[in-house]
């Protein structure tokens with residue numbers, strides 16, 4: 001098992017990439033602190049893990065709220081005594097160009113997609129320094145290419161990449177690695193409604209060389225590698241998991 005005796009905090013663990021990663025990490029021996037603001041969904045994730053005799057706790061939190069973040073970091077320490085992996089994965093997608101995006105949607109994207117990473121990293125870093133742990137941030141292919149019709153998403157995911165690089169450099173000497181994963185379009189809660197419209201579905205598929213969308217497990221396996229000691233010489237990187245989209 002790749003994550004035996006590791007403790008992993010996973011945000012957005014109620015759905016999609018976060019849930020798949022929580023389940024895979026638990027199968028690989030990690031103890032999971034599953035965080036989401038959807039209480040029912042995150043309880044469900046934890047139930048699936050506990051049914052397989054692995055260890056997990058659910059914490060309901062808004063990752064963009066300072067007090068909530070402090071609370072889930074503290075819960076991890078109180079329950080398991082250490083933090084080895086912080087997977088900053090919760091995120092929101094708001095469609096719209098600059099003209100179509102209102103200031104509320106813009107600010108909400110900033111809060112959840114980037115400020116939340118700052119808060120969780122800030123409160124987790126003392127514990128990660130102790131464990132020589134690592135952080136994985138969910139960015140997006142949309143942070144690399146000129147991603148259309150979702151300006152707040154593209155801008156905040158670009159910020160995730162520079163946040164990842166800068167933090168990686170700041171903490172490399174202290175033994176804490178920081179990497180990002182850049183999913184292409186995935187079959188998750190975020191895209192569920194959009195993908196039901198055939199034209200939109202075809203529009204998502206057409207630029208992807210592998211001609212399929214990403215599955216939650218595609219991301220989970222990338223997060224498993226980056227989170228494990230097998231990736232111990234990799235920091236500051238953004239790993240696209242996108243069927244070749246950003247290469248085309």
Ligand code: ADP
Nearest residue numbers: 012014015016017036037062063090188189190
């Ligand atoms: P994806 O897996 O593609 O990122 P999903 O919508 O399936 O998309 O999963 C995102 C998860 O993040 C959801 O479970 C959602 O409840 C969670 N989430 C979104 N915003 C917040 C927030 N502010 N605080 C905590 N969790 C959040």
